Amino acid sequence: MAQHIRLIATAAMGLESVVATEVKQLGYEVQVDNGKVIFDAPISAIPRCNLWLRTADRIKLVVGEFRATTFDELFEGTKALPWEDYISEEGQFPVAGKSVKSTLYSVPDCQKIVKKAIAERLKRKYGMASKMPETGSLYKVEVSILKDTALLTIDTSGVGLHKRGYRVGQGEAPLKxxxxxxxxxxxxxxxxxxxxxxxxxxxxxxxxxxxxxxxxxxxxNREFASEDWGLIRSSYWDDAFQEAEDLANYDQKLxxxxxxxxxxxxxxxxxxxxxxxxxxxxxxxxxxxxxxxxxxxxxxxxxxxxxxxxxxxxxxxxxxxxxxxxxxxxxxxxxxxxxxxxxxxxxxxxxxxxxxxxxxxxxxxxxxxxxxxxxxxxxx
Missing domain, CATH: 3.40.50.150 (Vaccinia Virus protein VP39)
Incomplete structure (x- = not known):
């Protein structure tokens, strides 16, 4: 697969510019849209962004985008994408979805079609006759259709990035x-x-x-869904954690x-x-x-x-x-x-x-x- 990928850092409404500033500080050029910050980066950005972004909700890997006004177009467009570059032979790939102002408004049907298209592509690429085993790493796919444009992504974060791992207790309405x-x-x-x-x-x-x-x-202090993905070298995670350790200023008085x-x-x-x-x-x-x-x-x-x-x-x-x-x-x-x-x-x-x-x-x-x-x- 290509050495550079497209990523989306999702953001709460009103915080897009804050997330964009953080992404820029990591060294990546950004495009800002409603609820998201889009940027092209090397694969090593997945560990770095998951570790460092304080205000983003999730980091999603963009697999592809295309126009779809019929279920056939959605199926063929999904099947044409290089899923084998991202999802391993044993990978689990549940599909979530949403549709806004689009001809294809039935989200459950869209999810089923995307799931079937990915499975057919992977079976052909991996030479399987029966269904995919889905016993390995988690690749959470999302199909998002906005104004008849389908965006296919895989969530790299797992649990939302607001879950830092330190909250052992909370009140009735905790601030994220x-x-x-x-x-x-x-x-x-x-x-x-x-x-x-x-x-x-x-x-x-x-x-x-x-x-x-x-x-x-x-x-x-937490784990991420993409830590055991085959497409991300373990050295990228090692380097990202080492960078975090090197840049921490534990002597700073507060x-x-x-x-x-x-x-x-x-x-x-x-x-x-x-x-x-x-x-x-x-x-x-x-x-x-x-x-x-x-x-x-x-x-x-x-x-x-x-x-x-x-x-x-x-x-x-x-x-x-x-x-x-x-x-x-x-x-x-x-x-x-x-x-x-x-x-x-x-x-x-x-x-x-x-x-x-x-x-x-x-x-x-x-x-x-x-x-x-x-x-x-x-x-x-």
Missing amino acids: ETMAAALLLLTNWRADYPLIDPFCGSGTIPIEAALIGQNIAPGF EIIGSDIDHKMVQIADSNSKEAGLGELITWKQMQVSDLTIRQDNGYIIGNPPYGQRIGDQEAVQKIYQQLGAVMKNHPSWSVYILTAYEAFEKFYGQKATKKRKLFNGFIKTDYYQYFGKKTGERR
Whole structure:
């Protein structure tokens, strides 16, 4: 097969530019589309992107793309693609699918046709008379049909990239690790600035901040579906993990605090940080926002507070926002970044945001309120 392949890094709505920046930093040229970042790269990019991309949901390998308005066109177009270049003789290849604004709208039928076409191609190439054994490595195929154009991909990640491997506990509505990383990357926080999350919950934002601060690859503590694929040399994985080890800055000092009013969540956050190997880097405290004490200049508040979506919670949420605004009013050198779906946040915080950015936290439409601090003196 060709030494270069086409990859897609999928992204949550509103985070495409953040994912694109990360891919560029790995050295690849990108095209940005709705919900995805497309780029051509060598095969060695599969391990590197899975290990390093903090805000992407998955890395998909593009097998081919073609127009299909009939089931025959879908079958023949799929069968014409070089599946044997990717899927091993014993490989498992379940097919998922979706169809948007297309003539072929029955997703189950499209899945069956793609599955049959791949099987026929592989049987012919591998010289098999009976059906494929599918006892080996996993190659999760997706057929995505948009406006009568079929895109065939294989998922290289396995479990979504937000699953870092450190979460041993969580609350009712945990913030995805990829979203937490995006909230951090959308600021100009750096490792030599103090950072506080006063609504830490299970600790996702402080933990992701520590990973970023010490330049630790977010995928260092997990496995990927493509690790045992024949098309990726084991040396590519070895090199990617070695690169991650070489670039990590374990000596970087950090001043990161996570606090929450719920002592159980603080305990969970502490357990999660220890599972990530970051137990000594983050300070966890049980306290309410009004007790927040700030002693340095030029720091950052980055948080995902309660949204007050249930009517009975709104007064409590308004009070939290007021308390935060009252505390931060006395610290103009600090930057404040708050993600919430509560539309009257600025009113209760007591100040209009310098900038707002629309983001989706899962399926919840939110705003990322950004208050830029007036820095004093030099960095510590």
